[in-house]
Amino acid sequence: MQTIGLVGGMSWESTAVYYRDLNLGVQQRLGGLSSPKLVLSTVDFAELTALEDAERWPQIGDLLTAAARGVEQGGADFLLLCTTSFHKVADQIEAGVGIALLHLGDVVAEEVRSQGVTKVGFVGTTVAMSDGFFAERLARHGVETVMPDARHHEMLNSAIYDELVHGRVVDATRRRVLGVLEELWDAGVGGVLLGCTELELLVKQADAELPVYPCTTLHVNAALDRALAGAVSRR
Known part of the structure; x- marks a missing residue:
């Protein structure tokens, strides 16, 4: 089993x-008392969001690269960023470490393409929706991304930062987000990416008529595939 860096x-x-989900995934795949080998470094979210508000992305990249080097030094074989928005500096982080970064955009693109989908909607933070970094990564794999109308960006960002990151799941917000998903469906997408981990707390596939892709779940499954290649079940 390889060690996953987070x-x-x-x-x-x-x-x-x-x-x-990494722990549950290993338990389901291997059984017994199995659990994943993990190295985790967490950063101060308040510090990062202050830098984000000031658009000081090189400094954000420096902070996250330092954290990534810490997990590398701790024995990680490959690296995951537990975020979507801060993949904006993924290239800077990847250049600063000696282990592979399992990029969320690559994982998601592979999944949607495997289902024959080449045009997806995306909901997430304002940065992820208005900046082209994530859509550009998907485009490398032949996947077109449609973002919500700009009038929805503030609501979606508020749902994430004012509610979900504090563990608040509000039914009225769910209904508003589902309305945005319906607009994207009408725009001709083959499914919608939940492009922020916290959105998976709010929207489930059972809530929507169109296909919904939970990016974090896909990221976790890809990490488990990589870490457990060749591992033997203990059931």
């Missing part, structure tokens, strides 16, 4: 989902 804290709710 850079978390963006938010702690997001990191908790990664930690929980």
Whole structure:
């Protein structure tokens, strides 16, 4: 079993989902008392969001690269960022470590392409929706991304930062987000990416008529595939 490196804290709710699902995944796949080998470094979310508000992305990259080097030094074989938005500096982080970064965009693109989908909607933070970094990564794999109308960005960002990162799941917000998903469906997408870990606390496949892709779940499963290649079940 390989050791998975996690850079978390963006938010702690997001990191908790990664930690929980990696453990559940190993338990389901191997049975017995099996659990994943993990090295985790978390950052101060308040510090990062202040830098984000000031658009000081090189400094954000420096902080996350330092955290990534910590998990590398702790014995990680490969690296995951427990976030979508801060993949904006993924190239900087990858260049600063000697282990592979399992990029969320690559994982998601592979999954949707495997289902014959080449046009997806995306909901997430304002940064992830308005900046082209994630859509550009998907485009490398032949996947077109449609973002929600700009009038929805503030609501979606508020749902994440004012509610979900604090563990608040509000039914009225769910209904508003589902309305955005319906608009994207009408725009001709083959499914919608939940492009923020916390959104998976709010929206499930059972809530929507169109295909919904939970990016964190896909990221976790890809990490388990890589870490457990050749591992023997203890059931």
